[in-house]
Amino acid sequence: MKILKTDQVQLLDKQTIDNQYISSFKLMERAASKVVEILKDRHKLYHNSFVIICGKGNNGGDGLAIARLLKEAGAFVKVYLHQNKKYTPDNSQNQEMLDDRGIKIEKFLPSKHNIVIKKDDIIIDALFGMGLTEAIDSEWKQVFDLLNTAVCQDRISIDMPSGMFADIATANDSIVFKADMVYTFGSPKLALLLPESAQWAKDFTVVDINLDEQTLSSFETKNYYLDKAIVKELLHTPTKFAHKGIFGHSLIIGGSYGKIGAVALASKAALSIGSGLVTAYLPKCGYSILQSTISEVMCLTDNEADYIRLFPETDSYQAIGIGVGLGQNADTVKGFAAFLKDNTNKAMVFDADAINILASDNSLLKFLAPGSILTPHPKELERLLGGWTSDFEKMELVKGFTAKHNVVVVVKGAHSEIVLPSGDIYFNSTGNWGMATAGTGDVLTGILTGLLAQGYNSEHTALIGVYLHGLAGDFVLEDKHPHCILASDIINKLSSAYKEILNLE
């Protein structure tokens, strides 16, 4: 799914009205009724209490329409509207419709307000949406302080948390509504996908309002929301004559004393995602552990007992994943550098200490084979690139890195960002906070290596792998509370993830 910029959303809005022969009021009504429909999954409406705070524009218009529909569904509604000289036509029309139905609208001034929130209220924030052009003025502070600190049942924003920009950074000290849920129209807005937004948008749901498909497909974008449709297109379907040679041989290089589990997880994940054969290369101390943990994985050991000094030949392998549990012993670092120089044509998956070693010696970066995949978590990325002042700046830095080195970077997180050498970024839509636990990154490394081994190119590998990893994590939630997820549970649900994408029972 494409992630659209503000001006594209506005054009799409207009084109939808033209091409579907509907009025802008009708589109607003469609948006409001979709929100109310989705709201039913979160709250009962009948006799529940909603406080709707509306602005002067179409975001406010949405709020007014939602208030009317909630009232029709039997909810208690209290409507506050920013007192203004001018409202958009659809906003005014919705005000009249509330008047006609005897629903009172209380007007307020930012500097002098009469808003009251009770503990059972659900706040609906419809003050500012995509029309926000500048940071909210300090005269609004007391309104937002009240809304953000009031004890209440839930806090919902329409389209965007008021005060938050959709596609540029919002300064940390800005006046912004803090939403538990954002119902955003048409496509996710870029800012909602970035970790720094979590303070204002804990979660979001995309509300499909049937915007014009033709216009949508004509838009150019560098940013995508990685969904099932994209991944389904990329997956190969093997024929009945397939044999294990076709599915490739993966090599997982890693492990050090006390960190053999990382190699076991990555190796098992590579097998489970469909690599025909998997060999693990690890220090001697890992041999028995690995062989007794996973029968299907072959094992090669270094001469050293507790860490890797000499790295293996790579000719027999279609894909290599390197770094999990590797450690940074001086001999390992030396051996790793030599290994990189010997394999400048072999695209590999780099994780964990492999990334840390690259970060500590930038001169090694020029030896990365084109199409290599690096999977840093934010701390590893910081070591690699230095710091950044906002997530928007971070994206630009990563794009510069992928273009310069012709590699794919997966910035791991809640919406892992897959950054391609072209500068295209795919934000993952699957996964959950239960995955923030030991070893889930090792599983991802194994998945990516196993996909590379099957002949997917690096870009497709990263897209398919990250999506399946998150989807498998979501399947674990069918049996477990997020706190109880183990990395190995994710491996066990890869099959469900595959089946879900291919619509198999």
Ligand SMILES: NC(=O)C1=CN([C@@H]2O[C@H](COP(=O)(O)OP(=O)(O)OC[C@H]3O[C@@H](n4cnc5c(N)ncnc54)[C@H](OP(=O)(O)O)[C@@H]3O)[C@@H](O)[C@H]2O)[C@@H](O)CC1
């Ligand atoms: N796109 C779609 O598909 C659909 C969109 N719909 C809805 O329309 C919403 C966009 O509506 P919108 O354009 O009327 O703007 P909105 O967000 O209500 O802002 C109101 C006005 O505030 C002003 N303003 C700006 N910054 C300010 C500031 N710092 N402090 C004070 N004032 C400030 C600025 O006016 P100005 O001051 O420039 O005259 C602006 O016009 C969108 O988010 C969605 O909810 C749906 O109904 C249907 C489908």
Ligand SMILES: Nc1ncnc2c1ncn2[C@@H]1O[C@H](COP(=O)(O)OP(=O)(O)O)[C@@H](O)[C@H]1O
């Ligand atoms: N809140 C979250 N929502 C979804 N996925 C998450 C979340 N937090 C972490 N993850 C995923 O879990 C994995 C964690 O990787 P990493 O930090 O390398 O863990 P480890 O080093 O323990 O293996 C990444 O794939 C990341 O995207």
Ligand SMILES: [K+]
């Ligand atoms: K809003």
